Amino acid sequence: MTHFFFCLETYAVIFLIVTDMPVQKVNDSSDLDAKVPAHLQRTSITGLTVTSDPSHRCVKARVVHKGPVISCAQKDGIEMLRAEIREEDLPQSTAEHTSINVIFFGTLAKDFSQSVRQGDVVLLADFTIRKSPSFLRDKLHPCQLEMDGIDACVYVCPSAAPSQGPSCSEAKYTYVPLNNLKHKTVVNVYGVVTFFKPPFPSKGSDYCSALKITDQSDVKVSCNIFSKKLEDHPVIFRVGDIIRLHRFKAETFNDSMTLLNTYGWSAVTFDGIIDSPVAPRTSSKSFHFGESDKNTVQELRQWAASQSLISNDPTVSLSSVHPGMYFDLTCQLLAKAVMDSRCILLKVWDGTKCEHPLLKVAVASDALEGESTVAKDRMNLTANVLVYDNHMETAQDLKPGTFLRFYNLRSLLQRAPDQQPDQAEHLSFHLHGGTTYGRGLRSLPAESPDLQSLKSVLENHVDLDEYDEVNDGTLLEIWYTPPEAVVLPNDEEPDGEADTGLSYTVRTCEHNTQQLTLARVKRSTPPLSCHVRARVKKYHPQQLYQCLKLFCSKCKTMKDVPDDGAVAKVFRESARENQPCDEQWAATSSASSREAGRTISMHISRDMVGQSTHMQLIFVEGTTLDEICVLSRDYKNLVPVRSENGRMALMDLTAPFLFSGDKRYYGCKRCSLNTFENHVFTGVETYDGQAVAEALGVQMMQYGLLIQFELDDGTDTLEALLWENAEKFFHVSAVDASGSQDLQDKIQTIMDTVQPPQSSLEERPWLDLCLSVYNVKDDDRNKVCYQITNSEIREE
Numbered sequence: 001m002t003h004f005f006f007c008l009e010t011y012a013v014i015f016l017i018v019t020d021m022p023v024q025k026v027n028d029s030s031d032l033d034a035k036v037p038a039h040l041q042r043t044s045i046t047g048l049t050v051t052s053d054p055s056h057r058c059v060k061a062r063v064v065h066k067g068p069v070i071s072c073a074q075k076d077g078i079e080m081l082r083a084e085i086r087e088e089d090l091p092q093s094t095a096e097h098t099s100i101n102v103i104f105f106g107t108l109a110k111d112f113s114q115s116v117r118q119g120d121v122v123l124l125a126d127f128t129i130r131k132s133p134s135f136l137r138d139k140l141h142p143c144q145l146e147m148d149g150i151d152a153c154v155y156v157c158p159s160a161a162p163s164q165g166p167s168c169s170e171a172k173y174t175y176v177p178l179n180n181l182k183h184k185t186v187v188n189v190y191g192v193v194t195f196f197k198p199p200f201p202s203k204g205s206d207y208c209s210a211l212k213i214t215d216q217s218d219v220k221v222s223c224n225i226f227s228k229k230l231e232d233h234p235v236i237f238r239v240g241d242i243i244r245l246h247r248f249k250a251e252t253f254n255d256s257m258t259l260l261n262t263y264g265w266s267a268v269t270f271d272g273i274i275d276s277p278v279a280p281r282t283s284s285k286s287f288h289f290g291e292s293d294k295n296t297v298q299e300l301r302q303w304a305a306s307q308s309l310i311s312n313d314p315t316v317s318l319s320s321v322h323p324g325m326y327f328d329l330t331c332q333l334l335a336k337a338v339m340d341s342r343c344i345l346l347k348v349w350d351g352t353k354c355e356h357p358l359l360k361v362a363v364a365s366d367a368l369e370g371e372s373t374v375a376k377d378r379m380n381l382t383a384n385v386l387v388y389d390n391h392m393e394t395a396q397d398l399k400p401g402t403f404l405r406f407y408n409l410r411s412l413l414q415r416a417p418d419q420q421p422d423q424a425e426h427l428s429f430h431l432h433g434g435t436t437y438g439r440g441l442r443s444l445p446a447e448s449p450d451l452q453s454l455k456s457v458l459e460n461h462v463d464l465d466e467y468d469e470v471n472d473g474t475l476l477e478i479w480y481t482p483p484e485a486v487v488l489p490n491d492e493e494p495d496g497e498a499d500t501g502l503s504y505t506v507r508t509c510e511h512n513t514q515q516l517t518l519a520r521v522k523r524s525t526p527p528l529s530c531h532v533r534a535r536v537k538k539y540h541p542q543q544l545y546q547c548l549k550l551f552c553s554k555c556k557t558m559k560d561v562p563d564d565g566a567v568a569k570v571f572r573e574s575a576r577e578n579q580p581c582d583e584q585w586a587a588t589s590s591a592s593s594r595e596a597g598r599t600i601s602m603h604i605s606r607d608m609v610g611q612s613t614h615m616q617l618i619f620v621e622g623t624t625l626d627e628i629c630v631l632s633r634d635y636k637n638l639v640p641v642r643s644e645n646g647r648m649a650l651m652d653l654t655a656p657f658l659f660s661g662d663k664r665y666y667g668c669k670r671c672s673l674n675t676f677e678n679h680v681f682t683g684v685e686t687y688d689g690q691a692v693a694e695a696l697g698v699q700m701m702q703y704g705l706l707i708q709f710e711l712d713d714g715t716d717t718l719e720a721l722l723w724e725n726a727e728k729f730f731h732v733s734a735v736d737a738s739g740s741q742d743l744q745d746k747i748q749t750i751m752d753t754v755q756p757p758q759s760s761l762e763e764r765p766w767l768d769l770c771l772s773v774y775n776v777k778d779d780d781r782n783k784v785c786y787q788i789t790n791s792e793i794r795e796e
Contacts, residue, residue, distance in 0.1 A: 058125040061085035064447035081109035100141035105148040119159035119277035126151040179217035181250040198440035223259040240272035254572035319352035335370025337363040340757035351457035359426035370400030389433025408439035503768035509790035519715035528773040534711035550701040552668035568625040581643035662739030665689040673697035703734035720786040
């Protein structure tokens with residue numbers, strides 16, 4: 001075995017050239033503990049404090065960052081090197097302060113630079129513990145280790161034999177290429193991540209991770225992972241990461257394979273960047289990782305880079321953001337505040353200055369957790385991100401100082417309440433509910449290679465902390481802006497009683513009736529139409545995307561709009577069982593899909609051949625949901641179909657029967673004939689959902705908005721539905737809102753105006769409403785119901 005030494009160089013009269021402790025190079029990090037002299041006791045990094053006694057102590061960790069050798073002016077020019085090490089054998093969920101800065105001085109700095117590589121496991125002995133001056137910036141351990149004592153020494157295990165809690169014996173695993181997966185077999189695989197959704201709550205008690213992977217076979221495979229514990233899910237930071245899956249079951253859907261986790265499953269991920277440390281990411285305390293695994297990861301990295309699967313910069317900086325973007329953002333959390341039960345504010349920055357003025361969202365000082373951001377706000381460096389619905393759980397667990405990444409973040413222009421109409425709007429950021437396009441957020445470990453450039457930018461602004469204090473002058477600059485607040489006229493209350501002020505709504509009815517209190521209304525005998533003035537105490541559903549409903553006017557059935565998962569399953573099953581159909585009235589063209597053995601067919605009436613694509617009604621067969629969504633960008637009217645006994649038939653009506661641009665039209669399963677009643681589609685100037693539905697024998701369901709308000713006027717409260725009048729109330733078409741995020745944002749904006757988050761009832765605006773009182777049968781008993789009619793939001 002080769003032996004070598006690291007020792008400390010002297011300088012002036014303070015340091016001496018003293019070293020008699022040997023440093024051994026070992027082939028496995030587990031040997032480090034065996035080789036350590038008996039008088040040294042291993043200490044956990046997480047337990048270090050400035051008052052800890054470092055004598056006869058050592059720490060074992062992996063090198064995750066190694067800086068250059070530089071001259072230290074504070075020590076009269078002696079050479080120094082800063083490295084960052086992370087403790088081994090700890091689950092990733094153990095979270096705090098597992099990484100620490102180490103400063104090497106003298107010849108030890110030079111020898112460390114030449115002999116130790118990023119990813120090596122080291123054992124440090126006889127160090128000094130100091131308070132870390134960079135703790136507030138890098139959010140690593142509050143202490144740092146200084147290797148400048150006379151006995152300071154380093155033991156090294158090269159990363160060629162990495163070990164992070166593997167099993168003691170050299171386990172042997174067989175890995176199956178993705179193009180060789182067999183139905184109903186349990187396999188181990190490696191792959192490059194091409195798409196992923198951070199873990200999200202499933203309809204059951206588990207969390208679900210959804211991802212797609214590929215390998216050198218160029219086959220893409222979907223993978224779904226279900227687990228009750230968030231920390232068990234694979235830790236994926238970006239497209240291009242490498243993932244290893246053990247004990248996953250391959251199942252065939254739509255002639256393609258999907259991997260599902262089975263009993264005893266495990267997942268380990270790695271950074272996909274070439275030359276970054278091959279450091280496994282997993283919560284498991286015991287797993288196998290050997291030389292062959294490292295070679296596999298490096299081969300996949302090389303292949304992924306050659307296929308351009310990895311972006312050099314996977315995120316966008318704030319300086320590059322413009323209104324209307326959906327983008328990924330890597331940043332640091334400065335502070336946070338819960339706005340209400342469905343919204344939390346995250347104040348973040350990435351050290352760059354946005355070209356647009358950023359919207360300020362002020363909260364009470366006692367509600368804000370984290371540091372003051374006033375100085376950064378002044379310099380337009382702070383982004384106020386409003387996080388909604390299913391992402392709140394993750395956001396609430398974040399601690400100020402954490403580095404994080406947003407996926408599919410939305411930027412919008414908004415006008416602050418105190419702004420004049422001729423002033424520029426401010427840029428706001430929203431992470432809406434749902435997981436479409438991988439929408440979500442995730443914390444990043446401080447040692448992540450993706451953060452090196454971000455940390456460098458943030459260090460340029462370190463002096464801002466000295467001026468980041470609030471005084472009377474700066475408080476006047478802060479606007480109170482509720483999430484996505486809309487500015488409506490007459491927003492000041494006149495002197496006197498509040499209920500004499502102008503309302504945020506107007507009545508559009510011609511009723512000439514006296515205004516009643518809610519208490520009087522509840523004593524009245526239905527049927528009755530009356531006028532009331534009240535405030536919104538609360539509303540349901542709080543997650544407003546759930547207020548969009550489908551309604552059949554024939555059988556009065558009402559249901560939620562199917563989610564993409566249910567619709568995608570119908571498409572997969574239809575495509576899997578698809579056989580070519582032959583219709584005499586149709587001209588057919590075919591195209592190969594990306595999946596081997598599957599063909600996409602497009603049928604149009606022979607009378608329409610040669611017409612503009614916007615005039616054609618196209619029947620699409622053998623496609624997936626993702627594919628028909630892509631096609632709908634170029635073709636105006638698409639009807640998904642399947643083959644049944646060689647003839648064309650509609651798909652299960654869980655799926656839309658018509659795709660028209662961003663809009664989807666659904667049919668009622670109970671009332672639809674589900675047959676083609678008319679094969680002649682010529683002579684129609686404009687196709688709409690109803691015309692197509694009649695031709696296909698479908699009873700089209702209508703989109704509607706359904707919200708329940710609890711109204712309060714000080715005399716009593718009552719629950720009133722907004723349903724038949726909802727589109728007029730919001731000035732929004734429900735069918736248009738179904739395919740437009742902007743219109744959905746408008747509805748949310750209005751709701752945040754009538755019930756501003758964190759507001760008391762007295763602070764909320766009055767609403768002038770027309771109320772319809774009527775009876776309905778409920779278990780053979782009359783039940784009095786209330787519905788808002790002939791009322792709408794006041795517009796400028």
